Amino acid sequence: MLYDAIVIGGGAAGLFCAIEAGKRRKRVLVIEHNAEVGRKILISGGGRCNFTNRDVRPENFISANPHFCKSALSRYTPQDLVELVKKHKIAYYEKTLGQYFCRESSRQIVDMLLAECRSARVQIRTACTVTGVTKAEYFEVETSQGKFTGKNLVIASGGLSFAKVGATDFGYRVARQFGHKIVETRPSLVALVAKGGGWKQLAGLSVEAEVSAGKASFHENILFTHRGLSGPAILQISNYWKKDEPVSIDLLPKMDVAARIAADHTSRQTVANYLSQFLPHRLSEQLTERLKFNKPLAQLRRHEIETIGAAINNWQIEFSGTEGYDRAEVTLGGVSTAELSSQTMESKKAAGLYFIGEVVDVTGWLGGYNFQWAWSSGFAAGNAI
Numbered sequence: 004m005l006y007d008a009i010v011i012g013g014g015a016a017g018l019f020c021a022i023e024a025g026k027r028r029k030r031v032l033v034i035e036h037n038a039e040v041g042r043k044i045l046i047s048g049g050g051r052c053n054f055t056n057r058d059v060r061p062e063n064f065i066s067a068n069p070h071f072c073k074s075a076l077s078r079y080t081p082q083d084l085v086e087l088v089k090k091h092k093i094a095y096y097e098k099t100l101g102q103y104f105c106r107e108s109s110r111q112i113v114d115m116l117l118a119e120c121r122s123a124r125v126q127i128r129t130a131c132t133v134t135g136v137t138k139a140e141y142f143e144v145e146t147s148q149g150k151f152t153g154k155n156l157v158i159a160s161g162g163l164s165f166a167k168v169g170a171t172d173f174g175y176r177v178a179r180q181f182g183h184k185i186v187e188t189r190p191s192l193v194a195l196v197a198k199g200g201g202w203k204q205l206a207g208l209s210v211e212a213e214v215s216a217g218k219a220s221f222h223e224n225i226l227f228t229h230r231g232l233s234g235p236a237i238l239q240i241s242n243y244w245k246k247d248e249p250v251s252i253d254l255l256p257k258m259d260v261a262a263r264i265a266a267d268h269t270s271r272q273t274v275a276n277y278l279s280q281f282l283p284h285r286l287s288e289q290l291t292e293r294l295k296f297n298k299p300l301a302q303l304r305r306h307e308i309e310t311i312g313a314a315i316n317n318w319q320i321e322f323s324g325t326e327g328y329d330r331a332e333v334t335l336g337g338v339s340t341a342e343l344s345s346q347t348m349e350s351k352k353a354a355g356l357y358f359i360g361e362v363v364d365v366t367g368w369l370g371g372y373n374f375q376w377a378w379s380s381g382f383a384a385g386n387a388i
């Protein structure tokens with residue numbers, strides 16, 4: 004059988020693309036090497052899938068070309084996805100910062116996609132491993148279940164994070180085979196490993212903070228770990244963090260700590276006790292121990308007050324690396340957008356070849372943005388095939 008399109012990867016982007024093409028009466032085959040589709044959707048959002056965000060803007064995405072995502076995101080919006088979720092009677096709620104989660108389970112999103120696939124007559128082959136792709140007149144896809152031929156080939160095989168749920172470098176290999184460049188990849192939305200070790204005494208402690216790297220800044224919680232820092236603000240900044248550049252953390256963003264101490268300069272309280280009014284006690288003890296200034300406020304000199312202020316409002320911390328792909332929610336970088344159409348996701352190097360979802364050099368913030376990119380880029384390709 005000659006398919007109009009063969010989609011490699013039964014994740015969010017691949018299934019969505021197949022549904023859109025199927026609705027337009029295209030004959031579509033999805034090939035997935037796991038025993039079931041959508042395994043990353045199932046584990047996402049702590050099992051409740053943060054399927055989109057109310058406020059999706061191009062600024063929420065990182066790419067060598069920040070304009071590339073605009074067209075696809077404007078043609079399939081979070082509101083469109085919410086309408087689909089409502090149509091399938093999936094209860095959802097806004098957790099925080101516009102993040103929409105399923106009330107019950109991520110499984111509902113996979114079931115929704117499978118129901119849409121059925122009504123669009125999309126064929127799905129699971130436990131099917133692709134061994135090679137060639138193009139003559141059509142695309143030939145060699146698999147563990149035989150050879151399949153398609154007029155179009157959509158690469159929706161995702162990034163490198165979480166190999167245990169099926170991630171491979173397949174998409175990048177196909178891209179290179181057809182002459183595409185790959186923007187260097189690295190794990191992202193991931194915990195960072197501190198130079199010189201983490202904080203055993205503080206591990207598990209979470210505090211609100213403002214975390215900045217370069218021009219990016221996020222005001223959410225950070226979490227101390229045995230090896231470094233995690234928590235939403237750290238995952239967000241991991242998209243922007245560059246090796247050998249320190250990250251700046253403001254542990255009390257609403258307070259000028261030096262000015263506050265100076266105003267209370269006559270106090271007999273020790274620094275650690277004084278700071279415990281504003282910070283968890285364990286943290287204020289650790290900080291003052293490190294600074295060796297744990298004396299009454301009244302005995303502090305001006306430069307000591309400034310040092311304490313800087314340690315809290317502008318803590319400069321260096322990281323040696325990340326916790327790696329096995330812990331990362333996404334892969335930063337990927338198939339260069341320079342050789343893809345932003346309208347359709349089609350390759351400018353090989354007609355009929357498309358790249359969608361995480362395999363492309365478009366990475367979203369934490370908070371439903373990566374799924375929205377999967378839906379929007381899948382929609383763009385599905386309507387172009």
Ligand SMILES: Cc1cc2nc3c(=O)[nH]c(=O)nc-3n(C[C@H](O)[C@H](O)[C@H](O)COP(=O)(O)OP(=O)(O)OC[C@H]3O[C@@H](n4cnc5c(N)ncnc54)[C@H](O)[C@@H]3O)c2cc1C
Nearest residue numbers: 012014015016036047048053160161169360361371373374
């Ligand atoms: C733990 C975790 C939680 C997350 N939570 C969220 C969240 O709540 N909200 C959010 O927006 N994003 C979240 N993400 C990110 C989000 O899951 C991904 O960005 C999104 O799934 C990417 O969709 P995709 O279809 O491009 O790739 P994937 O979902 O990774 O799908 C690719 C598919 O291709 C298959 N595949 C790979 N190689 C081959 C091959 N050679 N042959 C056949 N099949 C192949 C894989 O098995 C996989 O099923 C999370 C990620 C992780 C790891």
